[in-house]
Structures are given as structure tokens and as C-alpha cells.
Amino acid sequence: MRLAGRAARSYASEEAVRILQDARAWIDRLPADQRDRRQLDLVSRLAHCLLFLGRSAEARELLGKEEARIERLRDPSLSGPFYFWVSYTDANLGHAERAAQAALRALEEAARCGDQTTMGLANCSLSRNSYWLGRSDGIAQGRQAVALLERTEERWWLGQSYLALGLNLYHIGDFMPALEALEHTREIGEAIGDTRLQSQAVGNMSRVHSLRGEHETGLALAQRGLELAPDPVSRALGLVHMALAEWENGDSKQAIPVLEKALAQTQFLRGRGGYVSRQVDALLTSGLSEMHLHAGDLSQATQLAQKAQSTAAEIKWPVAMGYAERALGAIARTQGDFAQARSYFSRSVKIFAGADTRFQAARARLLLAEALHAGGEQTSASFQLKEARDAFRLLRVPLYVERAERLAKDLGLALDDFVPPAPPANSLIPRD
Structure with a gap:
């Protein structure tokens, strides 16, 4: 298990998965009073490694097999962390409502036994889900997650909580506080030597600067975030941020190939089990439509905008829905x-x-x-x-x-x- 921990911390996640899968064979040899807790700990670690690899469906299936054990044990010190991982994994698969319900269950279980760490993690998950659901209560949830996790040794998750807070702040256009929260994430990542945290923070800083019209800064930060990305999921997200920065910059010749590459990467991840890719797909497709329109290809722009509108309506992410309508409006104006x-x-x-x-x-x-x-x-x-x-x-x-x-x-x-x-x-x- 220690070897797996070192492998996971260095984002050698394939190696960590192999070590943890091998360790499962030893669980049944443990004394009965240790077996359940060790099994659940191992499954949580394995799920986390699988998420880094974009294998969210596999992680969710693994967790699903443990639900009967959790219900049998009725121990909130175990069920709280378990339902947090269910929430986090469901969110990665794009099931935001289901993820929010699991996070609330985790919060309730953690409160029953005074587990402040899991209460913080559950609020982090709720905050992240509020962003995807277009709900402004994600700001309060993010701040609560930060307040709880600051009292613990969970520095990585504190960084993730600042990240969720930053997402929700720039969702409402509160850009300077968003940059402050994201800088906290970057500083934590740097302090603990975690390039994934740094990559996520810098990539989202790129998005803020690009939205504000500070395009050179946005593009430079997007490139830096991509360079820092250590695993398949963070590399895909880094590419998404680069594509969004190029879109905001408005140079269709530069933006179209990057948008297409980012779309291909998110679709590849979905084929491996998903990572919120349909939400991101709808957003990128709107951007691709606008850039094709800018390049003079009305037919392609129309097809892409209609696809973006259909996908956004199905997934019900307001941000993607708003952008799809904007793309269609630009086409009608051109006509x-x-x-x-x-x-x-x-x-x-x-x-x-x-x-x-x-x-x-x-x-x-x-x-x-x-x-x-x-x-x-x-x-x-x-x-x-x-x-x-x-x-x-x-x-x-x-x-x-x-x-x-x-x-x-x-x-x-x-x-x-x-x-x-x-x-x-x-x-x-x-x-x-």
C-alpha cells in the first residue's frame, strides 16, 4: 500500500493501479476485524488512481460493489468517505445531480461521527457540482470546504477546494477573488510538489484572463498549464484551456485546430469511461462553430452550433446552453x-x-x-x-x-x- 501511495503521488497511476489490484488478493487473509476497513481503504485509493487515468466508469463500478458492505456495517466513519468517493466519481462521469445527492449523504454521515475531513471533502464535491449545475451556492460550499480542510493535513484536497471555489467565483464573473482562490491552489501545489494542482490552477487562471480580454496572458498561462499536466485527465483539461484561450483570442486559423484537438481528447476520455466530457464537448463545439463562422464557413458553423445546442439541452449545463444560443445568433446575424x-x-x-x-x-x-x-x-x-x-x-x-x-x-x-x-x-x- 505504501508503494501504491508513492506511485499515486508521482502520478504513475498505471503502476499504482497494478500495485493496488495485486494488494486486493491479500485482503481476505487479514483478521476479520480488519478486513472491511482495509478493503474500503484500498478501494478508495484504487478509485482515485483510476480517476487520474480517466477511467471513471471503472472506478464507479468498483465502488458500487462495496455498497452492500457499507450498508451492512452502518459505520459513519466508513460510509462518509465512501459516499464522498461515489459523489466525486459520479461528478467525473457528468452525473451532477446524482453526485450532489451522494455528497449530501457523505456530509450527513461525516457529521454523525464528527469527521471534519470528510465534511470538508463533501463540501468540496458539492461546490464542484454546483458549478456544473449552474448554482451560485457553490461559492458558500467552496468556502466551507476551505474552512474545514484548513484545520486538517489534507493539503491536496484543500487545493482542490480552492479550485472549486475559484470555478464558482468566475462563473458569476467575480474575477479577482477567483484569481486569488486559484493562486491558493497553485501555491499549495507548488508547496507539496504536485504538478496536477498547479496545472489545474494555472489553466483556470488562463480562462479568467482570457474572459477579461487579456489574451496574451491567457494564452501564456494555458501553455504553462498544459506543460505542467502529469496525467491523461489533466493533459486533456490543459488542452481544453488552451482551446478556450485561442477561441477568446479570436484567431480562427489558430483556434480551429486546437479546438478540434481538444474535442478529440475529451471524446477519447469518454470512450475510456468519461470525465465530464459532454459538458465540455458542448462548450467547445460552440467555440468551434463561432470560429468556423469567423473563417467564412457558414455551413460548418451551422452544423456545429445545432450540435452544440442539442448536446447542451440534453446535459442541461446552463453555460453550454447559453453559448450554443449565442453561436446560433451569430449565424442568423451573418445571414x-x-x-x-x-x-x-x-x-x-x-x-x-x-x-x-x-x-x-x-x-x-x-x-x-x-x-x-x-x-x-x-x-x-x-x-x-x-x-x-x-x-x-x-x-x-x-x-x-x-x-x-x-x-x-x-x-x-x-x-x-x-x-x-x-x-x-x-x-x-x-x-x-
């Missing part, structure tokens, strides 16, 4: 169908706003304003631009404040003296 573009952009705003993704909602408002202006609806266009500009100010994103004001000037619209009229009862245009 000169401004009424249809307005409809798509309006839905994008509503989806983003409904999931509290304030920055993305504001960016979609810029596109909606352009479509409204092109359709002769100057008053509504002014309203959308003012809402976007004010949101960017609140979120402290100066490049986008300038972008909104420049767009207003280009369109001949006043923002500071604008007073919105009452919307008609049947209006489809978002007002808040």
Missing part, C-alpha cells in the same frame, strides 16, 4: 436575419442571467444590442448596452466597459442619459 438573431441572443442572455453568469449575460447583451439596432429598435438596443456597460463596471472588467461604450458610440446610442420605457407585456427581450 441578415436580425429578428432571428435577436431571438437567439435574447435566449442566451436569459440563460446566462438565470444561472447567475453575470459576465456572460453582459457579453450576450452586447450582441443583442447590435441585433436590435440593426432591426431599428434603438431604444431597446440602448437599454441592453447600458445594462451590459453597468455590469462590466460592477464586475471590474475595464476592457469590456470600453467595448460597450465604443459600441454605443459606433451605433450612435446614448447610455448615461438613457431612461428605459416600460416593456410591453409580451416582450421577449430580457429586462434584468
Whole structure:
């Protein structure tokens, strides 16, 4: 078991899996009073190693075989950690609702026996799931995970909790606190010599900077995150962050091959048992659609946007749903169908706003304003631009404040003296 631990810490996960699988043969030789606890400990370690390799389905099957043992023992000191691993694995497979239920069970079991470490881990899992479900309570859950795990020796999981907190903060557009949380993850990874933590932290920092319009910084951080990645899953995620950075940078010649490579890698992982790849697939497909449209390939852009919309609707991740509507709106605008573009952009705003993704909602408002202006609806266009500009100010994103004001000037619209009229009862245009 010590050999497996060393192999796992160095991300030689194939070796760790082999050692742990060999160790299972020795469990039955142990005294009866030690057997159950050792078996569950071994299964947890093995599941963790399998997750590093992107073999989430195999890990979940392994855990499933132990559920009868857990129910028979009725020991919260064992069932709490067990249901945390069930939650973490289900999340990797993209089953966010199911993962959240398992995390709540882990939290309840841990509270029964005062196990603060598992309470922290369960909150970490809940926080991560809230991000995928588009729920803003992930911030409170992430902070609770940090508060609990800071009292323990679980430095790696403390880093993961700061990471989950960072994800939820940049989900709502609170970028500077998000960067602070991600820097905590990076520092912990550096302190304990863990390149996976460092890679995840730097990759997500790339996403924040890219969203803010700081493209050179975003691309450089994405490259660094990819270089640090030590295992198949973190390498795939590093490639995803590079693809997202290239997409935000807007150079279709550079972005398209990287987006395609990232999609191929996430699909490969899904073939091995999955790693939240359908959520990521839908997001990347929207990006690929926008870049093909930018390159002038309307037919390919349309096919990709429709695929992204279908996948996003099936998985119900609001972020992917909002981006898919945005991609379809851009296609309609290119075709000169401004009424249809307005409809798509309006839905994008509503989806983003409904999931509290304030920055993305504001960016979609810029596109909606352009479509409204092109359709002769100057008053509504002014309203959308003012809402976007004010949101960017609140979120402290100066490049986008300038972008909104420049767009207003280009369109001949006043923002500071604008007073919105009452919307008609049947209006489809978002007002808040």
C-alpha cells in the first residue's frame, strides 16, 4: 500500500493501479476485524488512481460493489468517505445531480461521527457540482470546504477546494477573488510538489484572463498549464484551456485546430469511461462553430452550433446552453436575419442571467444590442448596452466597459442619459 501511495503521488497511476489490484488478493487473509476497513481503504485509493487515468466508469463500478458492505456495517466513519468517493466519481462521469445527492449523504454521515475531513471533502464535491449545475451556492460550499480542510493535513484536497471555489467565483464573473482562490491552489501545489494542482490552477487562471480580454496572458498561462499536466485527465483539461484561450483570442486559423484537438481528447476520455466530457464537448463545439463562422464557413458553423445546442439541452449545463444560443445568433446575424438573431441572443442572455453568469449575460447583451439596432429598435438596443456597460463596471472588467461604450458610440446610442420605457407585456427581450 505504501508503494501504491508513492506511485499515486508521482502520478504513475498505471503502476499504482497494478500495485493496488495485486494488494486486493491479500485482503481476505487479514483478521476479520480488519478486513472491511482495509478493503474500503484500498478501494478508495484504487478509485482515485483510476480517476487520474480517466477511467471513471471503472472506478464507479468498483465502488458500487462495496455498497452492500457499507450498508451492512452502518459505520459513519466508513460510509462518509465512501459516499464522498461515489459523489466525486459520479461528478467525473457528468452525473451532477446524482453526485450532489451522494455528497449530501457523505456530509450527513461525516457529521454523525464528527469527521471534519470528510465534511470538508463533501463540501468540496458539492461546490464542484454546483458549478456544473449552474448554482451560485457553490461559492458558500467552496468556502466551507476551505474552512474545514484548513484545520486538517489534507493539503491536496484543500487545493482542490480552492479550485472549486475559484470555478464558482468566475462563473458569476467575480474575477479577482477567483484569481486569488486559484493562486491558493497553485501555491499549495507548488508547496507539496504536485504538478496536477498547479496545472489545474494555472489553466483556470488562463480562462479568467482570457474572459477579461487579456489574451496574451491567457494564452501564456494555458501553455504553462498544459506543460505542467502529469496525467491523461489533466493533459486533456490543459488542452481544453488552451482551446478556450485561442477561441477568446479570436484567431480562427489558430483556434480551429486546437479546438478540434481538444474535442478529440475529451471524446477519447469518454470512450475510456468519461470525465465530464459532454459538458465540455458542448462548450467547445460552440467555440468551434463561432470560429468556423469567423473563417467564412457558414455551413460548418451551422452544423456545429445545432450540435452544440442539442448536446447542451440534453446535459442541461446552463453555460453550454447559453453559448450554443449565442453561436446560433451569430449565424442568423451573418445571414441578415436580425429578428432571428435577436431571438437567439435574447435566449442566451436569459440563460446566462438565470444561472447567475453575470459576465456572460453582459457579453450576450452586447450582441443583442447590435441585433436590435440593426432591426431599428434603438431604444431597446440602448437599454441592453447600458445594462451590459453597468455590469462590466460592477464586475471590474475595464476592457469590456470600453467595448460597450465604443459600441454605443459606433451605433450612435446614448447610455448615461438613457431612461428605459416600460416593456410591453409580451416582450421577449430580457429586462434584468
